[in-house]
Amino acid sequence: MMPKCSAPPNEATNLFQSLNGLQQITERRSFKAWFLDQFGVLHDGKQPYPGAISTLEKLAHSGAKMVIISNSSRRSSVTMDKIKNLGFDPSLFVGAITSGELTHQYLQRRDDDWFAALGRSCIHMTWSDRGAISLEGLGLQVVDKVKDAEFILAHGTEALGHPSGVACPMKLEELESILEQCATKKIPMVVANPDFVTVEARALRVMPGTLAAKYEELGGEVKWMGKPDKIIYESAMAMAGVDASDSIAVGDSLHHDIKGANAAGIQSVFTTGGIHATELGLNCFGEIANSSSVQALASKYGAYPSYVIPAFTW
Numbered sequence: 001m002m003p004k005c006s007a008p009p010n011e012a013t014n015l016f017q018s019l020n021g022l023q024q025i026t027e028r029r030s031f032k033a034w035f036l037d038q039f040g041v042l043h044d045g046k047q048p049y050p051g052a053i054s055t056l057e058k059l060a061h062s063g064a065k066m067v068i069i070s071n072s073s074r075r076s077s078v079t080m081d082k083i084k085n086l087g088f089d090p091s092l093f094v095g096a097i098t099s100g101e102l103t104h105q106y107l108q109r110r111d112d113d114w115f116a117a118l119g120r121s122c123i124h125m126t127w128s129d130r131g132a133i134s135l136e137g138l139g140l141q142v143v144d145k146v147k148d149a150e151f152i153l154a155h156g157t158e159a160l161g162h163p164s165g166v167a168c169p170m171k172l173e174e175l176e177s178i179l180e181q182c183a184t185k186k187i188p189m190v191v192a193n194p195d196f197v198t199v200e201a202r203a204l205r206v207m208p209g210t211l212a213a214k215y216e217e218l219g220g221e222v223k224w225m226g227k228p229d230k231i232i233y234e235s236a237m238a239m240a241g242v243d244a245s246d247s248i249a250v251g252d253s254l255h256h257d258i259k260g261a262n263a264a265g266i267q268s269v270f271t272t273g274g275i276h277a278t279e280l281g282l283n284c285f286g287e288i289a290n291s292s293s294v295q296a297l298a299s300k301y302g303a304y305p306s307y308v309i310p311a312f313t314w
Helices: 022-028 052-061 076-085 099-109 172-185 208-217 231-240 254-264 291-301
Strands: 033-036 065-070 095-098 121-126 151-154 159-161 167-169 189-191 197-200 203-206 222-224 247-251 267-271 307-309
Touching: 022 052, 033 231, 052 065, 065 076, 065 231, 076 095, 076 099, 095 099, 095 231, 099 231, 121 172, 151 208, 159 172, 172 208, 189 208, 208 222, 231 247, 231 254, 247 254, 254 267, 254 291
Parallel strands: 033 065, 033 247, 065 095, 121 151, 151 189, 189 222, 247 267, 267 307
Antiparallel strands: 121 159, 159 167, 197 203
């Protein structure tokens, strides 16, 4: 086991333990629930990471309840189908909570004051190649003119929804230009995937969180549905029937996964081989990151993991 990294003065929360895998964590502490990110932890969007399937099975056999918590803009059922198609056993999970699912539920119920005040007509930024997001059952009117919109709904970064239901492919710069128009009208945005980028077959793809950050820079109001907001962790704890002291989250994003776990008051595991691999100077799967580099990156993002491991391995 690598030694603990030293923390800056008066920053006891900066302490983390660098370990080889999850078995060492389970030997130290028996957590009742594990909240697992999917992209960058379990798989790269195309295939499972080496050892991820067997690691998940061993974790399940230890008696832990497992919930996928993901900033995916898709519904939870779609996430579970994807996990199954990649070779993971869905029965090992209590379920999944996605930012897309939370967005759908809040837009449908509108029992939250902020969502209750939203109108029904929206500019819809969605996916094209990855498959457009269905708004069925939400009673929304998709418009393609800013003057007709009451809010922006950001599910993706590849296309603009058309009133006909068709997704019209657009470049990121074109979508940002539409945001500039929206900012002058001061309409709010709901972002159904707060990630800035995600791992896809070892490349990084721009995600809706990038558009949301751009909109905030323009002075727009954004409702972030998912990590790092504690709303998704609280939903996961409710699903697993546990409290914060019995929970631990695993993720590859310091800004989203680890910072969110910090906000929710739960322990966390940072896998270094995901979206931060390049920043940490890692070139291959399972390579061990330099502890001082991890410490510096954690300080940069203001996000402090309890444990650090190279990958989701046992």
